[in-house]
Amino acid sequence: MRKYRAIFRITLSNVLAYPAELLPRGLMIVMFMWVFHQLWRATYVSSGKVVMNGLTLSDTMWYLMMAETIELARPRLTAAIAEQVKDGSIAYVLNKPYNYLLYHLSHALGESVPAMAANALLAGATVWLLVGPPPPASGWGFALTAVTGAWLLNFCITALIGLAAFVTEEVSPFLWLYQKLGFVLGGVLIPLDFYPAWLQSIARVLPFAYTTYGPARLFVAPEAALLAAVLAGQAVWLLVLGGALSLAYARGIRRLAINGG
């Protein structure tokens, strides 16, 4: 475990050595929060209601703040793995005394942690200015717990997509599709609470809702029952996707052909 902690620390130091590179995502999240506020303020005014589907404008904005904080801190894992497989540089990592997947997990975590912190700070400040103070701090622990499971789920899915480079030339389209399915079925841009009941039922059994909706909803509505449901869902999908990832990796490595030169 020490070597993976070291990989995490080195990556973290690397990211913090160039703090200005966190700026683009920070600018984007401020822009998104402002645009979302324009849309949802107009929507709530049009409806004439203060509360819709159990959410006020403030709840919706803080939900979106947490959703975008998670979404915009996702590491570029798929591209990293796919590039290593396609250009053969995976050979340099495979002959090291650590597990390839755990290496990427530690590295990706080192990238995500500072990005998430920067996103939360900037998005939080923006939303506070727009709609007022955040939900009570009592819920933040619930949200943080769920964010951990969400991050691991996303790691499994994006690593699986990256490993598809063993069998297919181009993996970007699969990543795009995953991201957009995450937007729709994960509630990244609209809380699932606003969806028709039949679509909510579908979304709640798929893994996407546990990568974003769960933690974001817990942030604005910290309920023990909801936390239990989110953690249970994340555990089930982590077992399934973690297993699929291990299997895919083992098969991919067996098929791997590296051409020297």
Add this chain to the structure above:
Amino acid sequence: MRELRFLVHLWRTNLAAAMEYRAAFLTQAVGMMLNNAVYFLIWVIFFDRFEEVRGWSLDDMLVLFGVTATAFGLVSMLFGNAFGLSDVIARGRLDYYLSLPRPVLLHVLASRGNAAGFGDFTYGILSFAASGHVSADGLARFGLAVILAAAVFVAFLVIVNSLAFWMGSAGFLGTAAVNAMVTFALYPIALFDSGARLLLFTVVPAALMGAVPAGFAREFSWPALGQLLVGAVAFVALARFVFERGLRRYESGSAIQVEV
């Protein structure tokens, strides 16, 4: 005319290069269409719940997506290097273009094309077709709107990426610029107050890529046409000016560069 023939040759070469890896090309193109279609589902869900917001409905979003995606795809396919111009400048890769007897800016922009742009282009056309505004004059207005929107978009990318001449590296600004343009272009302009709208016609001209051309594609109006024409001419002129001023500061790199 000569430059147009040159551009056509470049585009044909880019297409031929992409077709060498046909499966990858088709995967990217189809993947991007799927990507856009799934993304649009968010607006389907939103308007199913809320019906309309400040006069905007799902039909308006189909036209907006149609124009914006088609314009984005056009720039991506034909002037793909616009997205990475700052990288070309920062790494000294303009040397290759400077040594050839062709307009530098035009050559560098058109020397790359993105396969995924074909997906955006096709999806945009299908989205406009689904809006029900397809007629002879509707298609003509759509075509003109797309061309002018694309001109504004590529000019904006050139302006932002040309800051690399002064800043050394402007990759992050280029990425932020694309995200800002696409984000603001794909949201109903009716949501924004007058101050924000001024920004959307000037600093980040997303209105000239989204709402204004979409409005023109739906229905002819002289003010919309005037805004599009003035906007396109002004931004293209500004892009040329900024790039040429920056080029005076450019210093050759010593790297050997191969362009294939």
